[in-house]
Amino acid sequence: MTTLTTAPLALLLDRLFKEAENATPATSPIVNSVPAEERARLMRSKTGYLDLYGHLKDLPLPISRETGTLLYMLARSGRARTIVEYGTSFGISTLHLAAALRDNGGGRLIGTEFEPSKVARARANLTAGGLIDLVEIRVGDALETLSVDLPDSIDLLLLDGHKALYPEILALVEKSLRPGAFIVADNADYSPEYLARVRSPANGYLSTPFGGDVEVSMRLG
Ligand SMILES: C[S@@+](CC[C@H](N)C(=O)[O-])C[C@H]1O[C@@H](n2cnc3c(N)ncnc32)[C@H](O)[C@@H]1O
Numbered sequence: 001m002t003t004l005t006t007a008p009l010a011l012l013l014d015r016l017f018k019e020a021e022n023a024t025p026a027t028s029p030i031v032n033s034v035p036a037e038e039r040a041r042l043m044r045s046k047t048g049y050l051d052l053y054g055h056l057k058d059l060p061l062p063i064s065r066e067t068g069t070l071l072y073m074l075a076r077s078g079r080a081r082t083i084v085e086y087g088t089s090f091g092i093s094t095l096h097l098a099a100a101l102r103d104n105g106g107g108r109l110i111g112t113e114f115e116p117s118k119v120a121r122a123r124a125n126l127t128a129g130g131l132i133d134l135v136e137i138r139v140g141d142a143l144e145t146l147s148v149d150l151p152d153s154i155d156l157l158l159l160d161g162h163k164a165l166y167p168e169i170l171a172l173v174e175k176s177l178r179p180g181a182f183i184v185a186d187n188a189d190y191s192p193e194y195l196a197r198v199r200s201p202a203n204g205y206l207s208t209p210f211g212g213d214v215e216v217s218m219r220l221g
Helices: 009-021 036-044 049-055 065-077 092-103 116-128 163-176 192-198
Strands: 082-086 108-113 135-139 154-159 177-186 205-210 214-219
Touching: 009 092, 009 116, 036 049, 036 163, 065 092, 065 154, 065 177, 065 214, 082 092, 082 163, 092 108, 092 116, 092 135, 092 154, 108 116, 116 135, 154 163, 163 177, 163 192, 177 192, 192 205, 192 214
Parallel strands: 082 108, 082 154, 108 135, 154 177
Antiparallel strands: 177 214, 205 214
16 A cells, blocks of 8 residues: 555545646636747746746646656655655645655655745645645745755655756756656756756766656766
């Protein structure tokens, strides 16, 4: 039995994923009021992302169910105790990772989110899932909140905030990644710069695309 697949978390995740299916960017009038080319430009831009995510602030934008299960398994198999998450939103990925921490015997997850209303929803979901005691959500731009007070050793990093900033966020966390740490980056195709970095063993990573929408990398010793 696992925390992920039993009450209360299993039912909570079912509900949150179903709600997310009915609230996608494709069906949002606010998102659709921004021309598609402008949205594509903003996704790749290192500035102007606050506007982009302002439009998306009522949408959960979660990882897929498959990526959630993958995160849980990687955190369990790596016996993770310390996890950093860039981009928390409503906390769906956070719930998977915190469940793994619980089943590993405890630990600490640092989440990051700049939309205060999303932080409130994530905290409520983590409370409902019985996992809030394992999670600290840093409110603000992760470029700032992850630039201070990181644990000495990090076992797993999830990258799921603004994609164009993946290289900058990795650079902030890199010195704390323990050898063997996993980095899971959702929709990393939006950041060719990030992919070039982790796909070069000379930079200290082994990396592979996985499942069509994530890049799974491992920090080398
Ligand atoms: C794709 S969603 C994250 C979904 C979440 N990981 C999940 O699976 O439930 C991206 C989130 O990152 C937040 N975000 C984007 N760039 C950020 C930044 N630089 N600092 C903090 N939060 C950021 C957005 O507000 C948005 O809620």
